[in-house]
Amino acid sequence: MLDALMQAFAGILTFGTLLPLLLGVVVGIVIGVLPGLGGVVGFSLLLPFVFNLEPSAAIAMLIGLAAVVPTSDTFPSVLMGIPGSSGSQATIMDGYPLARKGQGARALGAAFTASLMGGLIGALVLTAAIPIARPLILMFGSPELLMLAILGLTMVGILSAGNALRGVLAGIVGLMIGTIGAAPSDPEYRFTFDILYLYDGVPLIVVALGLFAIPEIVDLLASGRAIAPEKGGANMGQLMRGIREGFAHWRLVLRCSGIGVIIGAIPGLGGSVVDWISYSQAKATIPNNHFGEGDIRGVIAPESSNNAKEGGALLPTLLFGIPGSGSMAVLLGGMTLLGIQPGPSMVTTDLPITLTAIWSLAIANILGVVICIALAGVIARLCFVPFPMLAPAILLVVVFGAYQATRSWGDWVALVLLGILGWLMKRYGWSRPAILVGFVLAPITEQYFFISMSRYGLEWMLRPGVVIVGVLILALLVSGFLLSRKEKKGVA
C-alpha cells in the first residue's frame, strides 16, 4: 500500500497531471466565490476537457475543483454574509460579525487554516478507511440516516438559544417550506398551487440567498456605511493572527473534521448540513463562547468540517459508485466517461486511480489555501468600501446565483419573497439558520422516516446505530442546556 501511495505521489508530480490539477483548483476557487455556483456547475464546466486527458490527470482536475470550492466559498460568507455554497452557510454566523468589526482578514485566515487542516484530515481518513470503509458504510440504513437527520434538527434548539420557542417555530417554518413540491412517499405534489416552478420545491440556494443576502443588503444600504465601519487593524497582521488561531484550535479542527468525514461518507445526508452540525455541536460544548457575535471558533468549526467532508464523500463514490451529493454524481459521470468503473475494483486493479484521487485532494487543498490566503488581504479590503458602491455588484451576484438554480423567473420571485421574510425575521429576532436547517432536513427526515416505518415498523428504534445516535443527541442537548444554565448563572 505504501509503495503504491508513493508511486501515485510521483505520478501526480508530473507536469501532465499537476497542470490539470491547478486548472481544477483555479476554476474551483472562482466557482466557490460566486454564490449559487456549486461543484455541480464547476464539474459541468470541466467535463468537456476531460476527454483528451489521461485518466489520472482528469481525476486530478476534477478532484482539484471539488476540494477547493469549500475553501473559497468562505470569501462571500465572511465578507458579505452571503453563503458562497451550501457548505458555508454556518460560516456566516461568526465570520460576518467579525468582518463587520473590521476583522474580516482574521476570520479568513482562521477559516483557510481550518479548511486546510480539514481537507488534509479528510484525505488522510480516506486513505486509512479504504480497506475498512465498506462494512462501516453499509451499517447506515434508513433508520440511522433518520436519526442523523433528527440530530440535525435538534441543532435548531441550540442555534436559537436565548429565544428557543421562536427558534423552534422558525425550524418548523423551514420544515414546511421543505415540504413544498413532490412528496417522497406518494405521487403527490404538495402546496404547489399549480405553479410549475414549485413542483421541484424551492431550491436551497434561493432560500439561503433570500434569507441571508437580501436582508444584509437592505440593512447595509439602510445604514449607508461600509460592511466594516471601522478598521480592526492591518489586514496582513489580522490574516496572520487568524492563521495562528486556526492552528491553536487544532482540537476543535480535529473534532469537526471527524464529523465532516463521517457525514460526508454517508450517502443521502448531503453536505448542506455538515457545517450546521459542526457549528452547533461546537456551540453546545465550548464553554464561555460568544458564538453568533464574532467568535473565531464559530468560523473554524464549520470550515474544517466542510473541507473534510469531501474526503468522506469520495468513499461511497469510489467504493460503491454511490454519489453522496450532486457534485459527486457529476464526478461519477466523469469517471464513467473516462472508462473508470467505481466499485470494489477501486481498491484492487484501479488502486492507482484511487490513490491519485487522494493525493489530488491533499495537494489541491494546499494549493487552494495558498491562493486564497494570497488573495485574502486584498479582497478583505472590500469591507471598508462604502456599501452603496458595492451594492450593485453584490446584488448582481445574488440575482445571478439565484437564477442559476432553475433559470426561471420563479427563482427571482422566490428570492424577493424570501428576502422580505428574512429581513422581517432578522429585524424581529427570529433565527434564520433554524429555518435553513429545517428546510434542508425536511425531505431527508420525511423520506427516511417513511422508509424506516415501512421496512421495520417501530423496531427501527432498537437498532444499535439508532440507539448510539440517540444517545449522542441526548448528550448534546443536555450539554447545551447545562452550558447555557452555567452561563446564565455566571451572568447573574
Added chain:
Amino acid sequence: MFSERAVSIALTAVVGIVLLAMAWGAQDFLRYSRHFPFTFGLIGAVLAAVIIFRDLVVARPPVPDEPVGDAASEGGHSPLQVFAWFALYFGLVPVLGFPLATGVFTVAFLRVVAGAGWILAIVYAAAAMGFIFFMGSMLNMEWPTGFVSRAIMSRMG
C-alpha cells in the same frame, strides 16, 4: 404608528395562520404525504399561539415597545426605499432584458444612491454587463429578454 412589539406579534400571528392553513390543506393529500406537513403545521400553529400568549400576557415583550421606524440612518436609506430599488431592478428586466436592465439599474443606482460620477457609473455598468455575457456564454445560459431587446433583435433580423 404600530409599535415594534405589535409588528412582532403580528408577524408571529401571520406565520401561525399560514402554518395552520398548510396543516388544513395537508389533509387533502394522499395517505403518506399527509402526516409530515399536517403534524408539523399543527405543532407550529400551536407554538405560534403559545408565543403570542406569552408575549401578550406572561413575559416581557420580545422586542422594545417602540414605534416602527422607517427613517433611514444618517447617510443611508430606509428599508422601503431599498426594496423600491429592488422593485425597479426587477421591473426593468421584462422591459429591457436582464443584461440591459442591469446596466441601466447600475448607472441609476450609482448616480443617485452612491453619488458616483458618470464615468465610474458607466464603466461599472459595462463591467456588470460584461460579467453577465461572460457567465452566460460559459454556462450556456439564456437570460430573460425584455420587449425592447426583443424588438432590437427582430429589427436586426
